[in-house]
Amino acid sequence: MASELEQDAMRRAVALAARGLGATSPNPPVGCVLLDPAGAVVGEGFHERAGGAHAEVAALAAAGERARGATAVLTLEPCRHHGRTPPCTDALLAAGVRRLVVGVLDPADGHGGGAEQLRAAGVDVETGVLADACEQVAEAWLHVVRTGRPFVTLKLATTVDGRVAAADGSSRWITGPAARADAHLLRAGSDAVLVGVGTVLADDPALTARDPDGRLRERQPLRVVLDSRGRTPRGAAVRDASAPTLVVEAPPGERVDLAALLAKLRADDVVSVLVEGGPTVAAAFLDAGLVDRVVAYVAPALMGSGRSAVENGAGTTSIAALRRFRLDDLTRVGDDVRLTLRPVR
Numbered sequence: 001m002a003s004e005l006e007q008d009a010m011r012r013a014v015a016l017a018a019r020g021l022g023a024t025s026p027n028p029p030v031g032c033v034l035l036d037p038a039g040a041v042v043g044e045g046f047h048e049r050a051g052g053a054h055a056e057v058a059a060l061a062a063a064g065e066r067a068r069g070a071t072a073v074l075t076l077e078p079c080r081h082h083g084r085t086p087p088c089t090d091a092l093l094a095a096g097v098r099r100l101v102v103g104v105l106d107p108a109d110g111h112g113g114g115a116e117q118l119r120a121a122g123v124d125v126e127t128g129v130l131a132d133a134c135e136q137v138a139e140a141w142l143h144v145v146r147t148g149r150p151f152v153t154l155k156l157a158t159t160v161d162g163r164v165a166a167a168d169g170s171s172r173w174i175t176g177p178a179a180r181a182d183a184h185l186l187r188a189g190s191d192a193v194l195v196g197v198g199t200v201l202a203d204d205p206a207l208t209a210r211d212p213d214g215r216l217r218e219r220q221p222l223r224v225v226l227d228s229r230g231r232t233p234r235g236a237a238v239r240d241a242s243a244p245t246l247v248v249e250a251p252p253g254e255r256v257d258l259a260a261l262l263a264k265l266r267a268d269d270v271v272s273v274l275v276e277g278g279p280t281v282a283a284a285f286l287d288a289g290l291v292d293r294v295v296a297y298v299a300p301a302l303m304g305s306g307r308s309a310v311e312n313g314a315g316t317t318s319i320a321a322l323r324r325f326r327l328d329d330l331t332r333v334g335d336d337v338r339l340t341l342r343p344v345r
């Protein structure tokens, strides 16, 4: 049974793991805290970027000699294979770690077994500690491992009556600054941000991840525009040099094949995709069953006319056929509300 101190350390490890979101793909975000036998933190670390040190190696480096006899608290099972870096199980053993507390086991083919290996080497191992929180921080990566396709979040910014743009086409800004800053964090934590050409033509968004003061973040997600017929203007903001951009066209008479696009993105190490609209693209992803999470910022406002968040798709004609989701979280963000929904599978 993990102690209170170990559970606190796991909460800290989850927060550390989250700092790597958006930078570690195709690797998972992972956090690690090392506790000495008295329960004091002697080192911590997280996986900062693909190709960089794994969380446990960073924590071991921070702890130095104090890692001897320590407990390693890790959100994800340590690797036991040679990838771009040597096995973390070897590093933990060499450092003299005595106990291992793990949140989630590694489901990747041929990658698991690190916890068992350490147990066989005499380390006291406990798994499944705060498993839900550990699953959640790595959910995009776990989703790719389990399904082979990137994790898709549909982001909406709506009025209470579900409108995303006024009849005159204006849509800025429905939600307030706090919600917009929160949405920029979502962007920063995603590998790719996607819109349809309709949104580019209406709003000319830059689709970059920015700090609240407007400064570009160091790492930018890939910008993806669904544009079957090549209508994205040459001077569109998404084509500027501030971030990489993929404008996806389609054969004559067709629209971009979403499943094929996701497969291509996956092959390019994209683990998480943030779909930012507009209503036609939102409907297309929902109709294709390709939405894994909805994050809806709802402003305390009513429009009464204008575009709905989801339009031009199959839709539903009966309440009995309503597309229902499970409410996972509800948080006030400034003067707005953020709803996190998950499909009922």
Ligand SMILES: NC(=O)c1ccc[n+]([C@@H]2O[C@H](COP(=O)([O-])OP(=O)(O)OC[C@H]3O[C@@H](n4cnc5c(N)ncnc54)[C@H](OP(=O)(O)O)[C@@H]3O)[C@@H](O)[C@H]2O)c1
Pocket: 155, 156, 157, 158, 163, 164, 165, 169, 170, 171, 174, 195, 196, 197, 198, 199, 200, 202, 203, 226, 227, 228, 229, 231, 255, 256, 257, 258, 276, 277, 278, 279, 280, 281, 282, 284, 307
């Ligand atoms: N408040 C918000 O959260 C929010 C967010 C985004 C947008 N908006 C508003 O939404 C409005 C634009 O909406 P929209 O529906 O016209 O634009 P959209 O959904 O961004 O883009 C739709 C276009 O994407 C292209 N497309 C390519 N492949 C597709 C596929 N597989 N499925 C669906 N579409 C595909 C189609 O044009 P082609 O056939 O030419 O390829 C389609 O007309 C604007 O007023 C904007 O301000 C609001």
